[in-house]
Amino acid sequence: MFDDFMIRATLAGLGLALAAAPLGCFVVWRRMAYFGDATAHAAILGVALALALNTSVFAGVLVLALLMAGIVTSLSGRGYAVDTLLGVMAHSALALGLVAVSFLQGVRVDLMAWLFGDILSVTRADLALIWGGGGLVAGLIAWRWQALLTATLNVDLAWAAGINPRREQQILTLALAVVVAVAIKVVGALLISAMLIIPAAAARPLSRTPEAMVIFAALAGGAAVLGGLQISLFADTPTGPTIIATAALIFLLSTAFGRVIRPK
Template identity: 70%
Template sequence: MSGLLDDFLIRATLAGIGVALAAAPLGCFIVWRRMAYFGDATAHAAILGVALALAFNLSIMLGTLVMALAMALSVSALSGRGRAMDTMLGVLSHSALAAGLVAVSLLQGVRLDLSSYLFGDILAVGRADLAVIWGGAVMVIGLIWARWSALLTATLSDDLATAAGIDPRREQLILTLALAVVVAVAIKVVGVLLIAALLIIPAAAARSFARTPEAMALIAAGIGGASALVGMALAWTFDTPAGPSIVCVAAAAFGVSAMIDLLRRAA
């Protein structure tokens, strides 16, 4: 195993699979709750986290985790306060991204390849990065597994959750924490501009093939993992960016799913 991990391509593929497996079940909840822009806003805040981490000589992982969590908590706290949710998310998402880019440009004495954080640099994943990615993936999968029934009930209806003795705001907080962890571990793989795509597209593609929520989560994980494998193979073969290649494969899977839906309705 040690020898295998010396190969950068194997490390990159394992990193892609780890992120995909963590993002898949969480992505299902984002699709069910119609929180796509919520994931985008959280991901965009990660660039500001990168700038703060470099400014204070902290771990990039810690900086992105803190800022992603802060953004997610801010959005949760502001929801239902009289403003249209999509408008508020749009303002916060793009403001966070712009503030992060400005903050990075103001850093003195730091050489930073900004494109690697915007679009990912999966081929540069090292052993330590791989341990962080899989550690985060296991934590997210374990958290969602342990809270699956409560999360699903709260997703269906706040009133139903309350009647069942479940606090819907607590379940929202659990999803928020899981989303922040996924953003923090995925930034190296697909970058902040593509994290939301990896969360949403495999889950959306799985919807046509699943009859139960559990099946949708498992199929989404399969589509995400397969997208990582095929995307890496295509990137290696055609010398294309790895992160975007992975997302393109997932998008192709969604295209197949949409076509199947159309054929079913026409039959």
């Protein structure tokens, strides 16, 4: 079964959708879209360093994503405007990564694959990595679900309940770095944040509880993967961007349907 590249691509996309769904909901609730961008863009620099040092790309991306997330988190509490800081960090990381890739000698780098993903070339080892990382993220968020939700809703309430909001932020940072590391092969550095945000945003008009939103986000992400792969196959379009475009269409449909069932 795993010898069929479409089967491997489908399983990789579904694994990413399941991992991104709960994390994407927290990104939407906390308005961390730019934070996701900054972390994802740092992945290119991680790829360059991993190739230069002849080490695991997953490890390089994970370390750089964690480093970027840690820098942004620490600086955001020291009087810097968060949106400005994230814009500077995101674009600087991407530019540094692209420059670093250009200096690599004797290493063949398919830059488009790292920027926009190459889901059709996913191997069995990649599948194990994606599902292992996705399972780790899903398990981590399930374990800390109530604490993360309380810290997201109200910081003062979290402190009163004995929950440290900064610790919960660090847990989300770790989860985000892992998702970036496993997703870069599937949708690329430029589209990772879209896979986090769009399915969660599509689930929002249809959900009455946080748990329902996570479920709907997973379904929307899975539908985007399945639909995007089929459209890409028949229309001969780039697979990663087609998956994101399909997710955007699902978002438009869910928004329209949400307005019908919940008119103002």
